[in-house]
Amino acid sequence: MSDLEAEKALAAARAVDEVQNGMVVGLGTGSTANYAVRYLADRIANGLRITAVATSRMTEVLARKLAIPLTSMEGLSSIDLTIDGADEIDQRLQAIKGGGGALLRERVIAAASARVIAVVDSSKFVTRLGRFPLPVEAFPFATKFVGARLADLGGPVTLRMKDGHPFLTDQGNHILDVSLGSIADSQQTALAISDIPGVAEHGLFLSEIDTVVLAHGGMVELRHAERF
Structure with a gap:
């Protein structure tokens, strides 16, 4: 596993620690979010009881393969917690998303969520957005x-x-x-x-993310959005 892949896995594992029994959980799309889906499946296998909703068909396929209980967004008006990745994120927790092509579903599920956690490796943290198309x-x-x-x-x-x-x-x-x-x-x-x-x-997510779990090296840092 490369250093960045190890960081993705580390950030995802920490984010999944925030999931509690009885939650409705949004499942993000992309390589880092996939790690979170797998760690969540491990916790479910060990007794965690949750219901999940996916931001893409790709994530739905993975979740079903891992026996994660899924529901449709059509039947929901609110979500407790969503864990998703980002293509870039800055110090204000503004992000560019959509590299996986799921930005519309990601926007809707983020808007419905009481809390959104972004999980990223060190390459995704930037001083100003725009390097990623x-x-x-x-x-x-x-x-x-x-x-x-x-x-x-x-x-x-x-x-x-x-x-x-x-x-x-x-x-x-x-x-x-x-x-x-x-x-x-x-x-x-x-x-x-x-x-x-x-x-x-569009892929500018400027106020949806509440917490970023940033992995760098073997360390994990949590940063929270400042709401005024």
Whole structure:
């Protein structure tokens, strides 16, 4: 296991310690979140009683394989705790998410959660967001238009592809990855993208994350958002 993989596993294990009996737990998407799903399955095998809801079909498949009890978001109005990864996160716990293409479900489940924990390795912690391309989910009929409007923000826009075809999200939408570089004003950028007709969701998560579990080396640090 590489150093970064070891950090992912360490952060995920610490986050899963926060899960308590009777909780409804949101399961994130991505390589670090997968570690959390596996550790949660271990705790369930040892007697933990929870119900889970997944942010993607990929995570659903893993959870079912590991015998984690699942429910549908359609039947829920609130979630106790969600554990998810992030592609980047800064000291204010603002993040870029969506590298796995699940940003719309991730947004909904985060909004429904009383608490959101992000689990990250040391490579994901940044002083300013923007090194990682910003994913934007667009309705397919509006992809070309949305791409042109996103280009006006000042960075190259790339349609995400898979096997020679546009990548499709679980909702059947396209992903446009916008390489903005260092984002000086994340709030203004989020508003500008949300105002583009045809955008289903974007990957700037600026107020959803309550706690980050950051692993560096063999150590784990918890940082909590300051709410004003």
